[in-house]
Amino acid sequence: MRAEARPRDRAATRRRLLDAARALFAEHGYERVTVRMIASAADANVALVGRYFGSKAGLFGEVLRGEPTLQVILEGDREGLPRRLAEFAALRMHADPKSRILRALAHSADDPEIKELVRERLRTAFIAPLAEFLGDDPDAMAKARAAAALLTGISNVRRALGPEPPTPGDVDRLTAMFTVCLDISGQGP
Amino acid sequence: MRAEARPRDRAATRRRLLDAARALFAEHGYERVTVRMIASAADANVALVGRYFGSKAGLFGEVLRGEPTLQVILEGDREGLPRRLAEFAALRMHADPKSRILRALAHSADDPEIKELVRERLRTAFIAPLAEFLGDDPDAMAKARAAAALLTGISNVRRALGPEPPTPGDVDRLTAMFTVCLDISGQGP
DNA sequence: TCGGGAAGTATACGCTCGTTTACTAGCCGT
DNA sequence: ACGGCTAGTAAACGAGCGTATACTTCCCGA
Known part of the structure; x- marks a missing residue:
C-alpha cells in the first residue's frame, strides 16, 4: 500500500517522528518502545532517529521538553485545585493524549541519562509549579x-489493574485526598 | 577468588537464586534485571534459572508468590491503620528488603504474562486483604x-527524585491522606 | 568399588536492540 | 540542464538478551 511517495520534507518528517515517539512513550514508557517502532509509526526510516535527534535518549528528552506542564490545571482558584487535580488524574490523564506523558514518568528506565531526564521533567513540569502555586509554605x-506520588500512583494502578472508568465517588475520594495532601481547607460541592 | 568449592546442593542453590532474584527484581523491576545478573548475584550458573524455574518469568512468579502480604500492617486496630500504612510507605517499604517488592510492581513490563502476574499479585497481596479489612463497605x-495508588506512587516519586529520608511531617501528611482515602474518622496522636 | 544419575558448567543459538555506514534519489540555483 | 547538497534508504554491526544443549564433575548406593 502507500502507493504514492511523500515529498521530501525534513521538518515534517522530524515532526512525524516526534509525534509518534510522544504517543508511544506515553503509552509504553521509555524502555518498551524501540526506535524501530517509532520509525514505523512515523512511516520513516530508522536511521533518521539518529540523524535528527542524536539518539533514542535525545528524542525522549525532546518529547519531554515539548510536553505541557500542569499550568492549565493550576490556573483557577485555590479551593478548586484538589478537584481539578482529581479530575485530571481520574479522567483526563489517560484519555487526553497531550497529558499521558505522566504515565511514562512512572515506569521509565534507571539508565542514568534517562533517569535524570525524568527527574528534571517531574520537577519542572509538576512539582515546582505546584509548589509555587501553594505560595511560601515551607512544606x-x-x-x-505527595501530590505527585498520588498522581503517578493512580496511573500505575489503572495500568496494572485495568482502566475501568472511574466513578463519581472515585473522583470525590481523590479530591479529598488531594485536599488533605495540599492542606486546602475549602471544599467544593 | 572463591578458592574452595561449595557442596552441591540443589535446594540451597535454588534458594540462592530465588533470594538474588527477589532482591534484584525489587530494586530494578522485571525488565532491567537479566538472568545473568541473578545467576551472578547468586554465584550460580545461568542455565540453572531455566532448570529450576522454567524461565525468567517463572522465577519472577515464584518471587511474587513468596513475598509477604500486607497482613502484618492490617493486624491492629482500625483507627491506627492509616498511620501504619503511612509509616510503611515512608519508612519500611524501601528499607526492609522483605517489603520492597512493591517497587517492582510499579514499573514492570507490559509483556502479557508478566502483567498478569503483577495484576494478580497486586490484587491478592494488597487490595483484597485491605478491602476485606474495611468490611462490607461497598466502596x-x-x-x-486508591490506597494502593498512593502507596505505589510514593515509591515512584522516591525512586525518581531521590530517597531523601521522610520527615515526621511527611508521615503525618500521608497518614491524613490514607485516612480520608479509607474514610476512617478516628485520628491518632 | 564403581557405575549411574543428578548438580553444575560452558557455550552456542536465534533474536532484538540502538547505532552507524555506505548508498540512492530528488530538488534547486546557476 | 546539470552538479552538488541533502532527505531518505538499506543493510550491517556489535552487544546483550532469554533459552537450549552438550558436556563435566561429584556423590552415593548396590
Missing part, C-alpha cells in the same frame, strides 16, 4: 511531592 | 485501589 515542596 | 475495593 510546599513536600506537599507537591 | 471497599475502590478505597483499597
Whole structure:
C-alpha cells in the first residue's frame, strides 16, 4: 500500500517522528518502545532517529521538553485545585493524549541519562509549579511531592489493574485526598 | 577468588537464586534485571534459572508468590491503620528488603504474562486483604485501589527524585491522606 | 568399588536492540 | 540542464538478551 511517495520534507518528517515517539512513550514508557517502532509509526526510516535527534535518549528528552506542564490545571482558584487535580488524574490523564506523558514518568528506565531526564521533567513540569502555586509554605515542596506520588500512583494502578472508568465517588475520594495532601481547607460541592 | 568449592546442593542453590532474584527484581523491576545478573548475584550458573524455574518469568512468579502480604500492617486496630500504612510507605517499604517488592510492581513490563502476574499479585497481596479489612463497605475495593495508588506512587516519586529520608511531617501528611482515602474518622496522636 | 544419575558448567543459538555506514534519489540555483 | 547538497534508504554491526544443549564433575548406593 502507500502507493504514492511523500515529498521530501525534513521538518515534517522530524515532526512525524516526534509525534509518534510522544504517543508511544506515553503509552509504553521509555524502555518498551524501540526506535524501530517509532520509525514505523512515523512511516520513516530508522536511521533518521539518529540523524535528527542524536539518539533514542535525545528524542525522549525532546518529547519531554515539548510536553505541557500542569499550568492549565493550576490556573483557577485555590479551593478548586484538589478537584481539578482529581479530575485530571481520574479522567483526563489517560484519555487526553497531550497529558499521558505522566504515565511514562512512572515506569521509565534507571539508565542514568534517562533517569535524570525524568527527574528534571517531574520537577519542572509538576512539582515546582505546584509548589509555587501553594505560595511560601515551607512544606510546599513536600506537599507537591505527595501530590505527585498520588498522581503517578493512580496511573500505575489503572495500568496494572485495568482502566475501568472511574466513578463519581472515585473522583470525590481523590479530591479529598488531594485536599488533605495540599492542606486546602475549602471544599467544593 | 572463591578458592574452595561449595557442596552441591540443589535446594540451597535454588534458594540462592530465588533470594538474588527477589532482591534484584525489587530494586530494578522485571525488565532491567537479566538472568545473568541473578545467576551472578547468586554465584550460580545461568542455565540453572531455566532448570529450576522454567524461565525468567517463572522465577519472577515464584518471587511474587513468596513475598509477604500486607497482613502484618492490617493486624491492629482500625483507627491506627492509616498511620501504619503511612509509616510503611515512608519508612519500611524501601528499607526492609522483605517489603520492597512493591517497587517492582510499579514499573514492570507490559509483556502479557508478566502483567498478569503483577495484576494478580497486586490484587491478592494488597487490595483484597485491605478491602476485606474495611468490611462490607461497598466502596471497599475502590478505597483499597486508591490506597494502593498512593502507596505505589510514593515509591515512584522516591525512586525518581531521590530517597531523601521522610520527615515526621511527611508521615503525618500521608497518614491524613490514607485516612480520608479509607474514610476512617478516628485520628491518632 | 564403581557405575549411574543428578548438580553444575560452558557455550552456542536465534533474536532484538540502538547505532552507524555506505548508498540512492530528488530538488534547486546557476 | 546539470552538479552538488541533502532527505531518505538499506543493510550491517556489535552487544546483550532469554533459552537450549552438550558436556563435566561429584556423590552415593548396590
